[in-house]
Amino acid sequence: MKIAVTCASGQLGSAIANQLIKEIGKENVIGIARTPEKAKHLGIEIRKGDYNNSQEFDEALIGIDTVLLLSGMDEPQKRIQQHRNVIEAAKANGVKKIVYTSIVGAEENNAFSPVVQSNRQTEKDIQNSGLNWAIGGNGIYIEPDLEYINTYVKEDEIRNCAGDGRCTYTSREELGIAYAKMCVEEKHNGHIYNLVGKPIIQTQLADYINQVYSTNLVYNSVSVEDYATERKKELGDFLGTVIAGIYEGIKNGVNDISSDYEKATGRPHKSTLEIILEYKKTD
Template sequence: MKIAVTSASGQLGSAIVKELIEQIGKDNVIGIARTPENAKHLGIEIRKADYDNRQDFDKALQGIDTVLLVSGMAEPQKRIQQHRNVIEAAKSNGVKKIVYTSIVGDAEKNAFSPVVQSNRQTEKDIQNSGLDWCIGRNGIYIEPDLEYIATYIKEGEIRNCAGDGKCTYTSRAELGVAYAKMLLEEKHNGQIYNLVGEPITQTQLADYINQVYNTRLVYNPVSVEAYATERKAALGDFIGTVIAGIYEGIQSGANDIRSDYEEASGRPHKLPVEMIKAVKNN
């Protein structure tokens, strides 16, 4: 059985590849990357393909039984067609099953909603493909908060517009475990799973970071408008708006959802403090 993983050079793709190698060995895992050199460290066969190029995927998916489609990073409308390039190539090349990394979130009510909508459209495209399929809806990764920790320490606070809203954080390593099972086990076919952990507030997040990193961070909420202005100034309009929309979604409860992680992976999701320790020690 040959499994291909798109965006293998990215952090999520790499985590899934590593988990698959442990389960089925290097010879059965193929990485697909726009820039193959960036995925060489994985030690598997890497095939070149760009989401914008359907012909690339016609070559890259030859001899593949199952493909993992990692959601692209382009703006929402462009992303839908990019994903269709992979789905159509999978159908044409005899791929039997497609697994997709979607996201949790509200498709209607905030600045992150257009990204959620584009993911929901790809979910529909996959369900209508005629292939076996399984979809994971990823929670918010905890890693970016920990990558940002130097800034938090400098400012003495975590500041955003999530308020008292709860977020079911996950990590790329936890997702790697779940997606490997979803790719390998037929019992997951036709399922959509919320791949999320325990719901926590930003105040709890600050407390857990303080425990693990011996810091003294506090959480301070700001308005959605103020946070959007701040993030756009720091990150540019598109990414700034998306990030603010994510925290607006947390505030309104879009990320306080039931977890299907144990059903997908066969084990309980790690607790937030365990994930923070794992990232720190990695």
């Protein structure tokens, strides 16, 4: 069985590829990357594949049984066609199965919704492809918060617009384990899983970080408008709007969902505190 992982140079792609190597061996895992040199650290065969270039994917998917399609990072409307390029190349090459990394979230009512809508369209495209499929709904990664700790410490606070909304955080490593199983095991075919942990509120997140890092952070909630303005100033209009939309979604309860993680992996999702403790060890 040959399994190809797209966007293999990225953090999630690498996590999935590394887990697949443990499951089925290096010789059976192919990485696909827009810039192949950036994925060489994986120690597997890397093929060139840009989502905008269907011809590259026609070549990249030769001899592949299953393709793990990572959701692209481009603007929502561009993503739909980019993903279709991969789906069409998979069909043309006799690929038997597509596993897609989608997201949880609301299709309406916040600034992140257009991204969610584009993911839902790709889900439909995959379900209508005639191939076997399995789809995961990624929760929000905890890693960006942990990478941001120095800023939190400098400002003595975690500040966003999530309010008392509960968020089911996950991690790239937990997702890597789930997607590897979904690629390898046929029992997941035809299923959509919420790949998330147990829900917590932002004050709990601050408490956990304080426990692990001996910090004294407090959580302060600001309005959606103020947070959007702040994020756009720092990250630019597109990314700032998306980040504010994610936290607005948390505030509105769209991330307070039940987890299917155990169905995908055979074990419960690690707790947020466990993930933070493990992250600190490798930091």
